[in-house]
Amino acid sequence: MTDDCAIALSGVTLALGNATFAFDCRLPAGAITAVTGPSGSGKTTFLNLVAGFERPDAGTVSIGGQDVTALHPAERPVSLVFQDNNLFAHLDIASNIGLGIDPSLRLSAQDRAAVSTALERVGLGGFEKRRPGTLSGGERQRAAFARALVRRRPVLLLDEPFAALDPDLRAAMSALLVELHRETGNTVLIVTHDPQEVRRSADHVLFLKQGRIAVNLPAERFLSGTGVAEADTFMRQI
Ligand SMILES: Nc1ncnc2c1ncn2[C@@H]1O[C@H](COP(=O)(O)OP(=O)(O)OP(=O)(O)O)[C@@H](O)[C@H]1O
Numbered sequence: 001m002t003d004d005c006a007i008a009l010s011g012v013t014l015a016l017g018n019a020t021f022a023f024d025c026r027l028p029a030g031a032i033t034a035v036t037g038p039s040g041s042g043k044t045t046f047l048n049l050v051a052g053f054e055r056p057d058a059g060t061v062s063i064g065g066q067d068v069t070a071l072h073p074a075e076r077p078v079s080l081v082f083q084d085n086n087l088f089a090h091l092d093i094a095s096n097i098g099l100g101i102d103p104s105l106r107l108s109a110q111d112r113a114a115v116s117t118a119l120e121r122v123g124l125g126g127f128e129k130r131r132p133g134t135l136s137g138g139e140r141q142r143a144a145f146a147r148a149l150v151r152r153r154p155v156l157l158l159d160e161p162f163a164a165l166d167p168d169l170r171a172a173m174s175a176l177l178v179e180l181h182r183e184t185g186n187t188v189l190i191v192t193h194d195p196q197e198v199r200r201s202a203d204h205v206l207f208l209k210q211g212r213i214a215v216n217l218p219a220e221r222f223l224s225g226t227g228v229a230e231a232d233t234f235m236r237q238i
Pocket residue numbers: 016017018019037038039040041042043044045046
């Protein structure tokens with residue numbers, strides 16, 4: 001495990017409408033961190049700050065020791081799977097995933113093989129020529145996950161990536177995430193409402209409350225009780 005991809009937010013503050021956020025934390029490199037907490041607590045905003053879709057009013061965001069606060073999302077070493085999976089309707093699934101490798105879609109035979117392998121791993125083998133509009137919501141989410149996989153960036157950001165899937169498929173996709181994480185050793189942040197997901201996949205847990213960090217602990221310690229009532233109630237929902 002290297003320290004290259006630790007994510008650090010130092011003195012970060014942000015106001016969006018009536019909501020205010022203040023984040024100060026350091027997240028371990030090469031780990032899966034679950035970002036959780038009640039609806040409206042700031043989970044997506046936290047991910048947006050790391051991805052660069054939001055800029056802090058004050059403070060710095062760094063990834064792997066590099067200050068990325070002023071960098072655009074495309075310049076940051078991250079790949080993303082957000083709730084709206086951002087597939088291009090006019091491109092087939094293979095091209096949508098190929099965009100993760102090369103935005104101009106000049107793909108080598110090896111790249112095309114990587115696309116097909118990623119599709120097979122997410123259970124969409126043979127979907128290469130299909131258009132996004134012909135896929136179910138869950139299949140589109142899995143295609144977006146495949147696109148993030150082929151990018152092979154050191155940091156993977158996932159915002160409720162499996163929320164639309166039924167429980168069995170959700171469990172299978174979490175298992176796939178853990179398996180791929182073991183292979184690549186990348187740093188993963190996954191926003192989830194699902195305590196089972198936290199238990200299944202997280203090495204580390206960040207629990208947010210009203211735009212602040214209420215708990216920042218290794219998963220083992222989080223699961224054995226945090227002393228923060230909301231976090232402990234959340235885990236008892238299983
Ligand atoms: N651009 C914005 N303008 C005004 N308010 C915003 C904006 N973005 C987020 N907020 C508010 O900030 C709060 C946190 O939003 P955020 O989406 O980060 O929460 P969340 O924890 O991801 O919620 P959920 O679990 O419901 O998706 C919410 O109250 C939201 O209404």
